[in-house]
Amino acid sequence: MAANKMLRFVTVDRQTPEKRTAEDRKEDFGEIYREFAAERAAEQAARCSQCGVPYCQSHCPLHNNIPDWLRLTAEGRLQEAYEVSQATNTFPxxxxxxxxxxxxxxxxxVIEQSGHGTVTIGAVEKYITDTAFENGWVPSIKPHSERAESVGIIGAGPGGLAAADxxxxxxxxxTVYDRYDRAGGLLTYGIPGFKLEKDVVMRRNDQLAEGGVTFALNTEIGRDITFEEIREKHDAVVIATGVYKSRDLELANSGATGVVKALDYLTASNRKSFGDAVEVFDxxxxxxxxKRVVVIGGGDTAMDCVRTAIRQGATSVKCLxxxxxxxxxxxxxxxxxxExxxxxxxWLTAPAGFEAALAEADGGPAKVTGVKVQRMKLGEADATGRQRxxxxxxxxxxxxxxxxxKALGFEPEDLPTLWDQPELAVTRWGxxxxxxxxxxxxxDGVYAVGDIVRGASLVVWAIxxxxxxxxxxxxxxxxESATIAAE
Structure with missing residues (x-):
C-alpha cells in the first residue's frame, strides 16, 4: 500500500499552502498561510521518497520520525500520523x-538535493496537529499515578513548557515560575501573530494547566521569591529563562526618544493583540x-519587527x-x-549614530529624526568563513x-548576580x-535548558x-527511589 502511495515526487510538483496576498495580510496579524486541504496534504506527503537514510530526520534537532508520519498522512491515517509526530515533539x-x-x-x-523540490514537511506537520485538535485526538494530560517528587521550572518558554509536559x-x-502574566515566553510575547497565532500557544498552556501543572506567573526570581527558596521547595529545579538582554549600540543619540529595543516593541504589539491596555503603544x-521606521539587524527578530511595522500602518519601513x-x-x-x-x-549598511531634534518644550528629550548610515563592503573572511x-x-x-x-540579538542576563547565586557557573558569554x-x-539537582545554555537559538532546540x-x-x-528501597 505504501509503495503505491509514495514516491510521487517525479510526477507531483512541490506546493506549499496558499499564501494570502501581501495586500490582504498587511491588514491584520493573522497567519499568512492558509491550511492545507486534506487531499493536498496527502498529495504533498506522498512526494516523500521514503529514503533509507532520512536526512530530514537526522537534521531535525528532535529527530522527528518524519518519513513515517508523511507516509501515514499520504495513506489518510492522520490520527496515527499525529501520534507518531507527538511521540518526539511536545509542540508539533x-x-x-x-x-x-x-x-x-x-x-x-533527499529529493531537494536531486532537484525535484523538497517535501513541504513543515506545512504537513502543522496540518496533522491542527487536524488532531479539531477531531479531539490530542489526549489530555492524565498521569497513571501521582508521584511525591516536585520540580520547579524557572521560565515558561518552550524549553520550560516541554520539560513540564x-x-x-x-x-x-x-510548578512553572515566570516573570510575565501569560506563559509561553517568546512564543507569546516575542513572535508576532502572523507567524504564530496566539490561540495556538494558549491552547497548549491550557492543556498543561488542566493537566495539573501549576503556573506561578508575574513572579520575578530575586524579587518575589529567591532561587534558594525554589531549591528548598522542590526536589529538582530547571532553569529555562531564555536570553532577554538586548544587545545595544553605543552611538551618538542612542538614548533619543524613538530609538527602541526590538523586544519592547514586539511585546507591546503582542499585548495589544490580547486586548491589553498598553500605555507605551497607545x-x-x-x-x-x-511613522518612517528603520530597523537595524538581519535576523528573524528584525524580520518580525519590519513586518509588524507594516501592519501597524508605517508610512515606510526600511531594514539596515x-x-x-x-x-x-x-x-x-x-x-x-x-519584501x-x-x-x-x-544591504551593506550600518548605523554610525542617530540624528535627533530637541523637543519644543524646554528640557524635553531629544527625538530621533534619522539614522546616520555608513555604506559597507565585504572584505576578507573571518574565522567563521564569513566575509567581514x-x-x-x-x-x-x-x-x-x-x-x-534595534534588533541586534540577545544576551543572557547576569543570573549569578540577579539571583545572588555566585556559585551558579556560567561561561565567558554568560x-x-x-x-x-x-x-x-x-x-546538585539544578538543570538548565534552552537559550540560557546555548545562547540565542531556535525554539526546536529548546524543546x-x-x-x-x-x-x-x-x-x-x-x-534515588531504588537506593532508598535497597536500604
Whole structure:
C-alpha cells in the first residue's frame, strides 16, 4: 500500500499552502498561510521518497520520525500520523509554523538535493496537529499515578513548557515560575501573530494547566521569591529563562526618544493583540502608525519587527543590514515575505549614530529624526568563513526616521548576580554551564535548558533540551527511589 502511495515526487510538483496576498495580510496579524486541504496534504506527503537514510530526520534537532508520519498522512491515517509526530515533539503545531525548515528538515531533503523540490514537511506537520485538535485526538494530560517528587521550572518558554509536559505526564508535581502574566515566553510575547497565532500557544498552556501543572506567573526570581527558596521547595529545579538582554549600540543619540529595543516593541504589539491596555503603544512610543521606521539587524527578530511595522500602518519601513542578502542570518523565506509586503532592504549598511531634534518644550528629550548610515563592503573572511564588512569611507548618508528599532540579538542576563547565586557557573558569554546530555549544572539537582545554555537559538532546540532534562530528572528520581528501597 505504501509503495503505491509514495514516491510521487517525479510526477507531483512541490506546493506549499496558499499564501494570502501581501495586500490582504498587511491588514491584520493573522497567519499568512492558509491550511492545507486534506487531499493536498496527502498529495504533498506522498512526494516523500521514503529514503533509507532520512536526512530530514537526522537534521531535525528532535529527530522527528518524519518519513513515517508523511507516509501515514499520504495513506489518510492522520490520527496515527499525529501520534507518531507527538511521540518526539511536545509542540508539533508550533514547530510546523515557526521552525526554519529551509535550514533543517526541508533543506536536507533527499529529493531537494536531486532537484525535484523538497517535501513541504513543515506545512504537513502543522496540518496533522491542527487536524488532531479539531477531531479531539490530542489526549489530555492524565498521569497513571501521582508521584511525591516536585520540580520547579524557572521560565515558561518552550524549553520550560516541554520539560513540564514530560514531567507532569509521569506524575511529577510541577510548578512553572515566570516573570510575565501569560506563559509561553517568546512564543507569546516575542513572535508576532502572523507567524504564530496566539490561540495556538494558549491552547497548549491550557492543556498543561488542566493537566495539573501549576503556573506561578508575574513572579520575578530575586524579587518575589529567591532561587534558594525554589531549591528548598522542590526536589529538582530547571532553569529555562531564555536570553532577554538586548544587545545595544553605543552611538551618538542612542538614548533619543524613538530609538527602541526590538523586544519592547514586539511585546507591546503582542499585548495589544490580547486586548491589553498598553500605555507605551497607545501613546505612540511603540506604535509605528504613520511613522518612517528603520530597523537595524538581519535576523528573524528584525524580520518580525519590519513586518509588524507594516501592519501597524508605517508610512515606510526600511531594514539596515551590514552584510548582503546572501549572508543574512535570518530566514530567506521571511525576507521574501517582508519584501512582498513592502519592506525596503538597505544591504551593506550600518548605523554610525542617530540624528535627533530637541523637543519644543524646554528640557524635553531629544527625538530621533534619522539614522546616520555608513555604506559597507565585504572584505576578507573571518574565522567563521564569513566575509567581514568594511566601511566605505566618504559614502555616509542619513536615513530619515521617526522610529528606530534595534534588533541586534540577545544576551543572557547576569543570573549569578540577579539571583545572588555566585556559585551558579556560567561561561565567558554568560550562559549557564550544563552537561550537554543530561543538562545538569554543577549545582546538585539544578538543570538548565534552552537559550540560557546555548545562547540565542531556535525554539526546536529548546524543546529538545527541555524533554531531555525532564528524562534525566526522571532517571534521577528512579535512582534515588531504588537506593532508598535497597536500604
Amino acid at each position: 503545531e508550533i514547530c510546523g509554523r515557526i521552525c526554519p525548515q529551509d535550514r533543517l528538515c526541508e533543506g536536507n531533503c 514530560v514531567l507532569r505526564r509521569a506524575g511529577v508535581q510541577v 501613546n505612540g512610543d511603540l506604535n509605528a502608525e504613520g 543590514y551590514r552584510r548582503d542578502k546572501a549572508n543574512m542570518p535570518g530566514s530567506q523565506r521571511e525576507v521574501q515575505n517582508a 512582498e509586503e513592502g519592506v525596503g532592504f538597505e 564588512p568594511e566601511i566605505i569611507e566618504g559614502a555616509d548618508y542619513v536615513e530619515e526616521a521617526d522610529l528606530v528599532i 550562559t549557564v554551564k550544563a552537561d550537554f546530555r543530561t543538562h545538569q549544572t554543577p549545582l 529538545r533540551d527541555g524533554r531531555e532534562a525532564a528524562e534525566a530528572i526522571l532517571d534521577r528520581f528512579a535512582s
